[in-house]
Amino acid sequence: MAELGGHVLQHLGLAASALALALVVAVPLGILAANRAALRGGVLGLASVGRTLPSLAILMLLLPLLGVGVAPAVVALALLAIPPIVINVDVGIRGVAPAALEAATAMGMTGAQRFFRVIVPLAIPVSLSGVRTATTETIASATLATFIGAGGLGDEIVRGLQTDNSPLLFGAAAVVAALALGADLLLAASGRLAAREA
């Protein structure tokens, strides 16, 4: 049981690092796609292909390049998390009503003010739904990190299967399902909150 706790922390660590890395890359890419029509097609096309690739395949394709362990797992999970965030940031920003932008300009706001005070708050609800998708998928896919030796709750599931230890397996499966569902509900609630504030 103590080991389960360690694996939960390891699992959340993997997912959180991957999401942090993904946000750093995906948010600027999403903003770029929304503002530069010339780049939008390319960025969104790549994101759409990325969205299609099986998560196990992404983990395994990095294996010859980056080897096994935590670092390649984090990179692979981040690659999985980037597309839904890019797509939703772009949709969120382009969905901001032109009237709101015109009003901001008419009020004499500078470009930066307009971006941070008008576009960001209005784009957050849609962007957050992308983060929500990315989070549940990252927590789920982090289970597969066990296959490249990165630990996490996948270790417990695999060990439970190999040793035919049902309690261990059911326990680990329930915990990882609860983590994914919990994160999903939490982000759904914060999305509603953000929508109300906007």
Add this chain to the structure above:
Amino acid sequence: MTYLLAHPARVAALAATHVELVVIALVVAALFAFPLGVLAARRPRVSPWLLGTLGAIYTVPSLALLAVVVQWVGLGFLPIFIALVVYAQFMLARGVAAGIGGVDAAQVDAARGLGMSSSQVLWGVEVRQALPVMLGGVRIATVASIAIATLGGYVGGVGLGVLIFNGLTLHQPAMIVAGSIAASLLAIAADGALRLVERAATI
């Protein structure tokens, strides 16, 4: 790539079992998901509960669900098949519910006014109108199923995952890469093909 080029027949045979697994699972899944989606579209009060429950199941990581199913039915084709049928419910039923729910009420009324029976209205008017949206659900379910089916190589030796997991056991990166590339290409091809079908149904 080297493995892929050296053993094209082996990769193709595993790709064929991969496709077979996904197609059979989706057909069986649709038998459940279609009535569930129609129910969700007809009963707005049931809909959030039904789709919420299916969505919650969909959130469960595939390896976890698969491991639980293995404890129940053993290794082989069956556990990955059952897992695929269960996962596809949310994506398929959501597509059906959104499609049927989005049909213009005036058209349904007009069809009833012409004396069509409720099954004629469903198949002749609602399903027809809802087809593009429903096909969107089918596309998403297909791509996700192709991904999840790679785990079939772990629990019973079906599909392209066999290359990935045998490669891991035998320390053969070329096999792992071959399986991953083939599964990715399959997903991309399915997505592209089904997008074309969707577009054809929209016109």
